[in-house]
Amino acid sequence: MSTAQGARARARTEVTAAIKDAARRQLAEEGAAKLSLRAVARELGMVSSALYRYFPSRDDLLTALIIDAYDSLGEAAEAAHAAVPGADPVRRWTAVCEAVRGWALARPHEYALIYGSPVPGYSAPQTTVPAAARVGLLLIGVVRDAYGAGGLAELPLPAELRPEAERLAADLAPDLPPETAAALVAAWAQLYGLVGFEVFGQFNRVVEDREAFFRHAATRLAASVGLMARS
Secondary structure (H helix, E strand, O other), rough: OOOHHHHHOOOOOOHHHHHHHHHHHHHHHHHHHOOHHHHHHHHOOOHHHHHHHOOHHHHHHHHHHHHHHHHHHHHHHHHHHOOOOOOOOOHHHHHHHOOOOOEHHHHHHHHHHHOOOOOOOOOOOOOHHHHOOOOHHHHHHHHHHHHOOOOOOOOOOOOHHHHHHHHHHHHHHHHHHHHHHHHHHHHHHHHHHHHHHHOOOOOOOOOHHHHHHHHHHHHHHHHHEEOOOOO
16 A cells, blocks of 8 residues: 555545544434434534535434444453453353443433334344344353353243243354253343443333342353353
């Protein structure tokens, strides 16, 4: 790459980052539904036609922000998991859950973008899936390790749920029992429900010691997927 090409690439990277930062500020002030390329361009002192060279549409910008948010959340969860090497499965699980909560509380508007109300007229493309899957795959990995080591409790499964559980296992974790796959999906939903309640204020005047409450709830979720603490 020539010096001129390198300079252009750096300039494009810097402008792209500035556009995203301005868009995140707009998310915080107006919400995702009101994200406007024209407003972002106006804040940056750009003409709209120049911004369209970076993001051809509002949906393209939304997708970039969504992927960035999922990746940032995934990185936080992975770092927390890496910080407890050799810990028992329950501690590894709760470390990931606590990282999700910490990230969401620090970045509520980005959390709302990926786990809040759907943006009218927007449908997330498949390109968001790898980033969105990072936390879930991490939790599946914790359970998989416990299963391989013989440290996973057997879970009950109603007969009417078995076909769905078998489908979930085939799609998400073919090496885990169907009972475990169904429990993982339920725990995944409950984790984000707990975090969402706190981020969006539903725990106000209900739960006071939210950190202790969440830690207990995350530990209960670990038990619900069959994880057992080392004795």
